[in-house]
Amino acid sequence: MTRWTYRQWLVAAGGFLGALILLGVPTVLLPNSLFTREIEPTWWSYPVWGVTAVLCGLLAATYVRNGNLPARTEEARSVTGVVLTWFAIGCPVCNKLVLLALGTSGALAWFAPLQPLLAVAGVVLLSIAVRTRLKRTRACPLPSPQNG
Known part of the structure; x- marks a missing residue:
């Protein structure tokens, strides 16, 4: 990350803000x-929200330099991580999904205690x-553009 360009840091900041909004609005954080x-x-919802937003921003910035599409495993980890955090x-x-599956008492008795584990x-x-x-990106760096 010490070699990141201004553009990558800009994307990281945008990804961070985007994740804050996309996760914070529907969860009413x-x-x-x-x-x-x-x-x-x-109490732990706010730190998890912030850490997730930082990680989303950093992840977004890693795609700026070479524009490669993510490998399926990276893509699956990213999406699964965000969805688990959202839950x-x-x-x-x-x-609504939890209410349909468990009902109100089940959501409080079964799902709520699992939320910290989902966050982790x-x-x-x-x-x-x-x-x-x-x-x-460290193992396969792109050659720097030549002036001229």
Whole structure:
């Protein structure tokens, strides 16, 4: 990352802000009038939200330089990581899928205790995806453009 260009850092910042908004609005960690939340967020929802946004920004920046499409495993880790985090920081009784599957009491009794584990799994998967991308860019750097 020490060799990243201004453009890569700009994409990282944009990815960070985009992830903050895309995760924060529907989970109401970012107060808004579009969505409501029945249960207040847990204390750990905010740090998980922030770490996920940072990892999403860094991951986005790794694709700027060479424009290569992600490998299937990286793509799967990234998407799975974001989805797990979204489930983790969201309101357990506001999620329609969880309510349909478990009902309100099941969401509180079964799903809510699993949310911290989902958060850890999501952050770990995103971290692995970022680490893999950074290793790959170090192992196969592109030649610098020649002036002239």
